[in-house]
Amino acid sequence: MNPAMPTPSRQDPRGTMTPETKGAGGAVAGLVFSVLVFGSTLFTLPVSTIAALFTRPDTGTDRLQWVAIAVFWSLPVLFGLLSAILGIRAVIRFPPRTDAWTAGVLGLSVLALQALLVIALMVLHGSVRIIW
Numbered sequence: 001m002n003p004a005m006p007t008p009s010r011q012d013p014r015g016t017m018t019p020e021t022k023g024a025g026g027a028v029a030g031l032v033f034s035v036l037v038f039g040s041t042l043f044t045l046p047v048s049t050i051a052a053l054f055t056r057p058d059t060g061t062d063r064l065q066w067v068a069i070a071v072f073w074s075l076p077v078l079f080g081l082l083s084a085i086l087g088i089r090a091v092i093r094f095p096p097r098t099d100a101w102t103a104g105v106l107g108l109s110v111l112a113l114q115a116l117l118v119i120a121l122m123v124l125h126g127s128v129r130i131i132w
Contacts, residue, residue: 024100030086031107033079037114040075048072083111 052068090104 024090024094024098024103026086027090027094027100027103027107030083030090031103031110033083033086034107034110034114036079037076037083037111040079041072044072044075080111080115083107087111 048068048071051071052065055064055067056062087104087108090100091108094101094104
């Protein structure tokens with residue numbers, strides 16, 4: 001780009017947002033939620049470990065093993081769903097190569113990498129219970 005040429009503004013002179021950038025906050029929120037997926041697993045790990053300790057029997061079968069798994073995946077699944085919804089919405093709604101479209105694609109990419117990591121751990125471990 002020629003440095004002498006002014007860069008195009010994303011706002012019109014009256015200060016209102018153009019259709020290209022209106023509603024772009026959802027795409028950024030989707031990117032933030034995709035990053036929070038991994039952080040929330042670090043937050044729910046100690047809580048789910050305590051749930052596993054309180055729900056496991058001393059002897060016999062473990063009928064409440066689902067409690068620790070549900071506690072562990074509660075926040076990551078919530079943030080992942082929000083990230084996927086906002087990312088898909090941004091990719092559909094905004095034209096390619098805009099900031100909102102890029103944020104939506106980046107959020108979906110981060111989410112996909114984390115999902116692949118979880119699937120790989122489940123395959124290697126042989127169970128949904130990859131922690132306990």
